[in-house]
Each structure stands twice: as C-alpha cells, then as structure tokens.
Amino acid sequence: MRHLGSFDYIIVGAGSAGCVLANRLSEDPDVSILVLEAGGKDDYIWIHIPVGYLYCMGNPRTDWGYSTAPEAGLNGRTLAYPRGRVLGGCSAINGMIYMRGQASDYDHWRQLGLAGWGWDDILPYFKRGEDHYAWEDEFHGRGGGCRVEEQRLSWEILDAFRDACEEVGIPKTKDFNRGDNFGSGYFQVTQRGGVRWTAAKGFLKPAMKRANVEVLTKAQVSRIRMEDGRAVGLDLKLGGEDASVDAAGEILLSSGSIGSPQLLELSGIGNPQVLSKHGIEVAVENTSVGENLQDHLQIRTIFKVKNTRTLNQLASNIFGKAKIALEYAAKRSGPMSMAPSQLGVFAKSDPAFETANVEYHVQPLSLDRFGEPLHSFPAITASVCNLRPESRGHIHITSADAADHPEIKPNYLSTENDRRVAADSIRLTRKIMSAEALSKYEPVEYLPGSRVHTDDDLAKAAGDIGTTIFHPVGTCRMGADDGSVVDERLRVRGVAGLRVVDASVMPTITSGNTAAPTMMIAEKAASMIREDRRVGG
Incomplete structure (x- = not known):
C-alpha cells in the first residue's frame, strides 16, 4: 500500500466547497493541505462552454452517474441524479445560477439554535467569496473567487x-x-466573458500555486480511520491502487450530500441498522446520517x-x-x-x-x-x-464497497x-x-x-x-441537538478531528439554487477552522 504522508488538513472532494476550503486554509503558510478528488482534471472542453452541461451530465468523465430509487410520488419513475465528478465538482456541470436564497432561510437556521448562521452573520461570507461584475455595496463584493456576471x-x-x-x-x-x-x-451566472467560471478556476487553481497545497485526482476515499475517538487518516484508491494518508490535524469531508454521508457510513458512523446490513462495525452511532434529504x-x-x-x-x-x-x-x-x-x-x-x-x-x-x-x-x-418542500428522504449505502452507488430516495x-x-x-x-x-x-x-x-x-x-x-441537501444535518450529524461549527458529533463542509450540513433547504450557499458554508467553515486552530480548539 502506498503511503502519502501526513497533512494538517485533508479535504475530501474538490467541488464547490472543497475548492473554497483549499484556498482559504492555504492562506496560512504554516499548514499543509491535501485535496483528494475522485474524478479527473477539468480539461474537458465542454466544462468551459456554458451549453456544455448537455455533454457533461450523464458523462462518466464528469458525472458520478447516480440515479434515484423508484419514487412513489413520481408514479414509480426513477430520475438521473447528476453530481460533478471532476475538479470543480458540481460547479463544473451545473446551471451556473448565482442564487443565495432568502434572509429568512438563514434566520430560521439561527432560530433552530445554530448561533452564527443568521442572515446578518453569513452575508459577509457571501460577499467575501464574490467577484461581482458591477456591484460592490452592502450586499455584493468584488475580488472573491466566484465571478458573477449577467448573461x-x-x-x-x-x-x-x-x-x-x-x-x-x-x-x-x-x-x-x-x-x-x-x-x-x-439570472446572474457564474461566468467570465461568456465562459463557465468554476470553483476550481476561482479558488482551487490559485491555491495550487502555493507550496503548501497538494491536489490528487482519481483519488476515491473508502474509509476514515479512527483511533481513540479521533479521525487519524484515510484509506483510499489512488489511480486504482490502495493508498493511505495520515491526518495531523483535521479531515474535512466536502463530498456533497451523497458522498459525505456515504463515507461516514462506510467508516462506521451512522445508524446501526443500516451499517449492520453491510457488515460494518459501528464506531459512532448516529441515526441522522444519511437522513433529512431535501431537494427541489x-x-x-x-x-x-x-x-x-x-x-x-x-x-x-x-x-x-x-x-x-x-x-x-x-x-x-x-x-x-x-x-x-x-x-x-x-x-x-x-x-x-x-x-x-x-x-x-x-x-x-x-x-x-x-x-x-x-x-x-x-x-x-x-x-x-x-422552494421549501416538506418531503424528506434519505441516502444510504448499499454495500461496504465505496465504488457501489448508495440508494438515493428523495x-x-x-x-x-x-x-x-x-x-x-x-x-x-x-x-x-x-x-x-x-x-x-x-x-x-x-x-x-x-x-x-x-x-x-x-x-x-x-x-x-x-x-x-x-x-440535494441536508443528509449530514447541522443542529444544536445531540441527534444532529454536525454541530454549528460543522464538527462531526462523537469524532474529534472530523468535519463536514458542504451542502449536506444544511438543516433545511435554501429558497433557491444551492451552489452559492454551499460556497458560503465553506467560507464560514474556513474561518471557524482557522480560528479553532489558533485557539487550540
């Protein structure tokens, strides 16, 4: 087995959230960062031409190729469920719409007991990440990694x-x-001069110029290793070969609302009834993992x-x-x-x-x-x-093999x-x-x-x-209650040194498209992670 060494921060997934994390955390030159992306490089021409989403969705070069279970509400139909599998993640194949949602969405999060997640709290993080083509005011920012333009x-x-x-x-x-x-x-869109602007272009590529960042593609994580209640490393397939890496600091799951709960369950963090069906030993019992799936x-x-x-x-x-x-x-x-x-x-x-x-x-x-x-x-x-459906579904593993797609039931x-x-x-x-x-x-x-x-x-x-x-959001629900998957600082309950940073942490879905809120979550998470490191939390 190939050993990749030890890093202060290991980011699992180079999608919208993972790219932002890599950029912001690497601003501290004294930390080492490894980014693991299961997909390949973003060198496919159709990623960059806006209409190319037609050739990226359903394409194994850029899409995981998921599908839902048969849905009773859809009269027994199944749906293709595209998710980005490439540097940039879903920002490389999505609809490019920049949409934050409503202030009341985030104020509701704060009312649920999530301190620091109200509209006034998170607006600065939206502004920090934005590079708006025209506006710089109390609501919009310039100079961030997310370019926003008119169509x-x-x-x-x-x-x-x-x-x-x-x-x-x-x-x-x-x-x-x-x-x-x-x-x-x-709609205003994440484009620059008529070309798709991905999180990889805006955040990850600048970070890759720094000496403290390493990015590996074709790296699919299969398990989080834990010792004495702490996440200490990862097992993975790198280019099809077994590999491992150690975490000197924290592991940050940014694999999205499908990938993050899947990896938690593969690692023994989840509902014992789900894990036992696939012969996985329970490390941390949490029946909320994979639940609370919401979608538009x-x-x-x-x-x-x-x-x-x-x-x-x-x-x-x-x-x-x-x-x-x-x-x-x-x-x-x-x-x-x-x-x-x-x-x-x-x-x-x-x-x-x-x-x-x-x-x-x-x-x-x-x-x-x-x-x-x-x-x-x-x-x-x-x-x-x-915008605010009451229906709730789940995402759960179908085997102990990371290569097998989980069940998606919205x-x-x-x-x-x-x-x-x-x-x-x-x-x-x-x-x-x-x-x-x-x-x-x-x-x-x-x-x-x-x-x-x-x-x-x-x-x-x-x-x-x-x-x-x-x-899709919500499958690693953030909450003030002990039954949530992560707390308000996105730390996985019951495991030290492990956080989830992506759309899966949303307790309730935002009133609009979810790419911009996902990047905001990563902006705020990076600030919290850096603060916790400084105070030794």
Whole structure:
C-alpha cells in the first residue's frame, strides 16, 4: 500500500466547497493541505462552454452517474441524479445560477439554535467569496473567487413572460440576492466573458500555486480511520491502487450530500441498522446520517407559442447550429453562452405565504428531457419548483464497497402540502400564460395538458413531468441537538478531528439554487477552522 504522508488538513472532494476550503486554509503558510478528488482534471472542453452541461451530465468523465430509487410520488419513475465528478465538482456541470436564497432561510437556521448562521452573520461570507461584475455595496463584493456576471443574450418571449408576471402581481427585479428574491429577472451566472467560471478556476487553481497545497485526482476515499475517538487518516484508491494518508490535524469531508454521508457510513458512523446490513462495525452511532434529504422538484410545464423565435427553431438544422457556433466563437454570446435556464421568477403559489415559496426557471426551448432533441415546434418551458418542500428522504449505502452507488430516495411529493403546492404552482403558471402580455404568442399548454384540473389530477401530473433540479441537501444535518450529524461549527458529533463542509450540513433547504450557499458554508467553515486552530480548539 502506498503511503502519502501526513497533512494538517485533508479535504475530501474538490467541488464547490472543497475548492473554497483549499484556498482559504492555504492562506496560512504554516499548514499543509491535501485535496483528494475522485474524478479527473477539468480539461474537458465542454466544462468551459456554458451549453456544455448537455455533454457533461450523464458523462462518466464528469458525472458520478447516480440515479434515484423508484419514487412513489413520481408514479414509480426513477430520475438521473447528476453530481460533478471532476475538479470543480458540481460547479463544473451545473446551471451556473448565482442564487443565495432568502434572509429568512438563514434566520430560521439561527432560530433552530445554530448561533452564527443568521442572515446578518453569513452575508459577509457571501460577499467575501464574490467577484461581482458591477456591484460592490452592502450586499455584493468584488475580488472573491466566484465571478458573477449577467448573461450575454436576450429573448423576446422571456421579456414578455416577465411582463405577464408583472400583470399578475409579481414585480420585476434586478437583483435576487439581497435577502428577498420575490420578483422576476434574468439570472446572474457564474461566468467570465461568456465562459463557465468554476470553483476550481476561482479558488482551487490559485491555491495550487502555493507550496503548501497538494491536489490528487482519481483519488476515491473508502474509509476514515479512527483511533481513540479521533479521525487519524484515510484509506483510499489512488489511480486504482490502495493508498493511505495520515491526518495531523483535521479531515474535512466536502463530498456533497451523497458522498459525505456515504463515507461516514462506510467508516462506521451512522445508524446501526443500516451499517449492520453491510457488515460494518459501528464506531459512532448516529441515526441522522444519511437522513433529512431535501431537494427541489421542478415541474416542467411546456407551452407551444407562435409569432416569436425560440431555440427550437434556431437549432433545428445544421445551418442554424453553425450560426450559433459562429456567434459564440466570435463574441462568446448567444445560445452557446446560455445557462440551462435564463429567466427566474420567485412567486407565491398562495397569497398566504409570507415570502416567495416557488421558483421558476423559464427557458425559450422545450424537450422531453435533457440530452434528447428539442421539439420540432416553437415552445417555452416554465419549470416551477417548491422552494421549501416538506418531503424528506434519505441516502444510504448499499454495500461496504465505496465504488457501489448508495440508494438515493428523495420521497418527492410525499406530503399533502407538497402535493397542494405542486397543484397550485401549475395553476399559477396557467394564470401567467393567460396574461395579456403573452396573448400575441397564442400559448397553448402542451404539458401537463389543459384537461388536467383537480388537485389530485394536478398532483399526479406533477409526478409525471417533475424532475430534480439538482439541489440535494441536508443528509449530514447541522443542529444544536445531540441527534444532529454536525454541530454549528460543522464538527462531526462523537469524532474529534472530523468535519463536514458542504451542502449536506444544511438543516433545511435554501429558497433557491444551492451552489452559492454551499460556497458560503465553506467560507464560514474556513474561518471557524482557522480560528479553532489558533485557539487550540
């Protein structure tokens, strides 16, 4: 077995969180840092071209290739569950949307007893990591590793959708990231000059120039070694060969909401009933590991339109595709610079909600599912998701082998309230599409179909057309209670020298896309880790 030596900090996973950790912790020159990434280098061209997500999701070069268990709420369907497996992690294959969520999300965390996690507490960490193209004020920062820019395209039909939203009481906004994201606007994205900007580019690559940082790819960790209640090292496969490494200080799990609970369970930290099924000896009993899975289920409503252009027509033949490619080559603009979703809308499915409880991702295109051809007719997709679902699922190992994918069971639409929000969301979409601002485009509902009206039928239709929007969180829940997986400083309960730093620690899901909150968590974690080291905690 190859021994890799000893490091002060070992970071497991070079995704959005791991890249930030490597950058911030390596600012202290007297510590040594090892970053272990199970995937490969980010040298695949389609990572960097924004539309390349179509070629990265489902591609074993960049994606773990997970899928869910059959979902009762989705009428027995399974879903592909993309997760980045490359330097940069999900930031290399995601939708590039920069979205923090709502102030009330984080104030709720503080109300749960998590000191230091309220909106006023975490806003400085959002600002620290941000490099905004235009704003530097009380809400936005410049000079951080996360570049945020406007999209480099516009669509008449999307502008009309914004006007329609305004007609039904949803105002226009220029900034979703000031604590209240109610309104409609074009998403700002993690790009620089029409090129995807990943966490690896913004945080990890600068850190790799420092002498105290080492990064290894094709390094899949299989077990955390523990002695006398402390995490002391890792066993792993490096390029397919057995290897080990020792931790002089701390091990930081940043493998995401699937990888982090999986590794805890493989190491004997978890529910004894789960571990015993796979012959794993219990080191630390914690029945919360792998539980509390939350995700945003998007209901992909589609409307045929007339008298306007959509991507369905523009990319319908080789000449149109060539024109699109030439525009990107010359200007880094146009459809190849597109995020998967361009227009965002945050709204209330019912006026009784205090803050926006649903989010729209509106696209000037339609298709049966990502990776399949665009429809032959002009259309738009107005995907809508419940921002704060009550449904809870789990992620648990299926064997004692780290190479075997865990079971992913989100339990979508498993509560009455989630089904009601789904039905009301479709009704709200129909109301928007019926507004005067869209009348000249003569919209006709294609999915789920205008014949579907009752609550039960709409909920069933949501199960037929709903799909993940790739926001799994919560499986290593942070909490003030002894039953949580990590405490408010992200330390794993019952094990010294071990923390989890990624989206899995969220006690409740944020009201929006989860990449920016994940980087914020890592920014705050790095500050806490450095502080604890200084005081000897």
